[in-house]
Amino acid sequence: MRTIVQKYGGTSVANTKLIKNVARRVIRAKEAGNRVVVVVSAMGHTTDELLSLAREITPCPPEREIAMLLATGEQVSIALLAMAIDAAGYPVVSLTGFQAGIETDSAYTKARILSIRSDRLQKELNDRKIVIVAGFQGINEAGEITTLGRGGSDATAVALAAALKADQCEIYTDVDGVYTADPRIVPKAHKLEFISYDEMLELASLGALVLQPRAVEFAKKYAVPLVIRSSFNDCEGTLVGEVKSVENGRLVSGIAHDLNVAKIGIFDVPDRPGIARHIFQALADEYINVDMIIQGWVRNDHNDIVFTVARDDLARVIPVVERVVKEIGASGFVYNDRVAKVSIVGAGMVTNPGVAAAMFKALAREGINIEMISTSEIKVSCVIQEDQAIKAVGALHAEFFG
Incomplete structure (x- = not known):
């Protein structure tokens, strides 16, 4: 049975x-x-x-x-x-x-x-x-x-x-599968028949609300066959599975956006071993997840470190950062809770150069400035101003899905 x-x-x-x-x-x-x-x-x-x-x-x-x-x-x-x-x-x-x-x-x-x-x-x-x-x-x-x-x-x-x-x-x-973008803001988004665990994990962690990232981690680790479908109709859903069981010819599988983002910058961080560990261990001790991290160019034995956290966590992050700035001898910090993250995800990026350039071109065409960039083998993420997020998703969907 x-x-x-x-x-x-x-x-x-x-x-x-x-x-x-x-x-x-x-x-x-x-x-x-x-x-x-x-x-x-x-x-x-x-x-x-x-x-x-x-x-x-x-x-x-x-x-x-x-x-x-x-x-x-x-x-x-x-x-x-x-x-x-x-x-x-x-x-x-x-x-x-x-x-x-x-x-x-x-x-x-x-x-x-x-x-x-x-x-x-x-x-x-x-x-x-x-x-x-x-x-x-x-x-x-x-x-x-x-x-x-x-x-x-x-x-x-x-x-x-x-x-x-x-x-x-x-x-x-409430949606009948995984779409190339949120169909509520991109009416031309279309449903995917298949998607790999890795692609789904990236989309989920980058703001797609169809699945929780930890759930995808469990599914991949234990090879649990997943089907995403709607409870309001009997349409076929989206299968999430092993790479060998899904189509792998797509350059990009989906566009994700996340409005639950805040950016923190710490200035004049001493450039010596153990400082980064000190900063991010303090955040980890408070169960605060850090997403993107950028370290600036070293000048006079100091640099700047910028990172992102969930906006929901910002009230807990600020006291930790205030304490750490004093402990490490940095000159200060700033934060911005009016930013968003837009991302493209696709296994096809691994073997196709120029995907990031196409993403940046699409954003530039709409006059959208990029504040931070993060990449992996199958995703590119950009932090932009929050009020441009929806326009960015539409531009990226048009660029990669026509």
Whole structure:
């Protein structure tokens, strides 16, 4: 008997009518002879609403309590979905992250899954039940509730699929696959039939909101077959898989943009071994992810270092940078939280020169200034002013997809 894991995002379970629609899809999968595990997110904008409540209480709520608060959103969803399936006459059980055996590290609001004890899941599946699991949450070794960061339900679903050796993991969202750009801002964007794990990982980490990057990492590591499709229609979705199973003739596979970006510059950093480690270890100790890093030309044994972080983290970043500037003897720092990042991604870049030049040409044609550049074998990213991001995406899509 095949085992499949299905994940439904917040827009798919935004109200009771949609929850009943999801219940029908889940039952259809069960009736097809599958063992079914379902992961659901909180309803609609519940997570944002809970965060707003917390900030009405205090501008800096403790992260432990944020995790405790946000975990309630998914528990509402799993209970309601289980009720809908039970009302249709099918055996079902809902489980929290703890009950499903999801063990994480102790980064309360950005936790990583360390392991999954699947005994309870296997027991419920062997009893022929549909199993509904709360996404986005787990428990650390101290028994504290943790949450997995934005899009964490994706990671829950893929990790469960890996632990159960599922035949397929289906990610249901409000779009029917992975597109060459966000179809909400580029109407001519088209859906990809296939995309590689590496390309999907780059797109996800660069701002494409279809999948959480950690989920793609799990899928690649454990070779979990992923399908991205819509919960609102029966269209074929996008397969995410090994390179050998996807088309590799594309120069560029997609355009991504990210508005959740802030740029920090530290001036007159002493040019000696260990300074960069000191700066970025201090940020890592606060669980702050750093993206692009540029070190300037050395002059008088000093240089400038510029890097980007998520704009959401800026309030935590500034005190750390203020402290580090004093510790290392730098002259000061500045930040800009009105920037964005646009990127092109494609496995075809590896063997085709001139892709970066074409990107820069398209941006220059629109009068868009580039403030930072970062590259890998399969992507080029540029930091630009936030108010030019949408125009940049359109220009790049026209350049590479005509």
